[in-house]
Amino acid sequence: MKPSQYPTSPEHIWEHFYQLTQIPRPSGQEQQVRDHIIALADSKGLQHKVDAAGNLVVYVPASQGYENAPTVAIQNHLDMVTVKTGDKAHDFTTDPLQLEIVDGWLRADRTTLGADNGIGVAAAMAVITDETVVHPPLELLFTIEEETGLVGASELDASMLSATKMLNLDTEDWGEIYLGCAGGYGYDATRPLATEAAKAGTRAYRFHLKGLQGGHSGVQIHEQLGNANKLLVEFLTSQTELPYQIVSFRGGIAHNVIAREASTVVMINDSDLDAWKNAMEDAKQRWLSYLPAADNAIEWILESVDDAKSDVVSAQDTQAFLQLISALPHGAQSYNLNEPADLVDLSCNLAVVNIKEGQLHIQTSLRFFNNQQTLGLKQQIEAILNAFQLESKCILDYPGWNPNFDSPLVNQAKALAEEITGEEVALKAIHAGLECGILLSKKPDMDVVSMGPTIRGAHSPTERMEISTVEPFWLLVKNMLKALK
Incomplete structure (x- = not known):
């Protein structure tokens, strides 16, 4: 109607x-x-x-x-x-x-x-x-x-x-x-992750980060909008005093969209629940101190998960995953020398990050005006993917x-x-x-x-x-x- x-x-x-x-x-x-x-x-x-x-x-x-x-x-x-x-x-x-x-x-x-x-x-x-x-x-x-x-x-x-x-x-x-x-170029990358049994006495909870604006990975990349994939991994990486094991991770929907939501299911101790809630609020306030006003609606949802898988990502591969996502670039990489600062010459969007049943899947894409300028960024992304033993293929390549x-x-x-x-x-x-x-x-x-x-x-x-x-x-x-x- x-x-x-x-x-x-x-x-x-x-x-x-x-x-x-x-x-x-x-x-x-x-x-x-x-x-x-x-x-x-x-x-x-x-x-x-x-x-x-x-x-x-x-x-x-x-x-x-x-x-x-x-x-x-x-x-x-x-x-x-x-x-x-x-x-x-x-x-x-x-x-x-x-x-x-x-x-x-x-x-x-x-x-x-x-x-x-x-x-x-x-x-x-x-x-x-x-x-x-x-x-x-x-x-x-x-x-x-x-x-x-x-x-x-x-x-x-x-x-x-x-x-x-x-x-x-x-x-x-x-x-x-x-x-x-x-023009555009994009990667689809995967690798298996080793799994192990969850620690006794832990319970599954889903940490869901939402409320970011997200948007177009080209015309809005200079606006410094929050990328939910990067923020959620940043949050997990910073929790050095709170033990957890990752069951799954899901963030982003498509190569040309800035990820506005991401969630992870982790096994944690119920006794640490208040500490986790405090850490979530601390992270939110930290992000609000520098994210644009368009992302002011950012929020957390924390909920228990009854049907989570019993296997979790191994401790070694958890560290590898966190380091990989931290290392992969996102955002404007260079600006046009002759136009106003909102015209980006080269950018990258860490679009999709998923872990499901011990399999890691990533999509990341870059945009450019001059294809010759992409060489260094391509080498950087490919070097990171190779260093973390991901198999990658090209999913985008257009002039x-x-x-x-x-x-x-x-x-x-x-x-x-x-x-x-x-x-x-x-x-x-x-x-x-x-x-x-x-x-x-x-x-x-x-x-x-x-x-x-x-x-x-x-x-x-x-x-x-x-x-x-x-x-x-x-x-x-x-x-x-x-x-x-």
């Missing part, structure tokens, strides 16, 4: 976005939303193709008078990050999102909103249904599994595209035009989009945006993995620009979209298409 005061103007883009929020679309499960768009194309008599990977292209003939204009691609991804708070009952594979409006922002009830990149998908759909839009021949490209590593773009059959210009609608700051994005300040399309977008805003519009690169870099590697003849309305908290349950920025964003898309004659 639409919330009261759900936006109605521009009608087409808002209606399509609402429909998208009612269709489950986790990464890897895009068939339902893809079929929804195909049904729309069929209703308008439009041709379409789906490649072997599952990417969709819808072909829209030119408006009258634009038949000889160069073909333009409009590109978005179909999938969304699926994150919710622990107290929210929601199945992202079946349940529609529950929308709400707060202080001019559209958000979902304790889940991600999917405005990343649903609002861009909605804009592309609006081009089909809004008869006031005039445009050249269009190729509407909808890719799959962007959020799990730009899979769709990497496997795209580029023969489906003839466009020489492309509008990517997957950035999150209205009033800024994007002309570059980061960046190097900024081109001389791009005619970029400068045209800048001029048109300034007509709308009445003020200067910045040209920027983004420390996130847009699909533009991969698509340009497949079609280097394309001129590319990226734009979008304002979205905050992407990849987290605080994701929200500023309603007032959607109408000017849509106007820019329309004006761009009208100008590309």
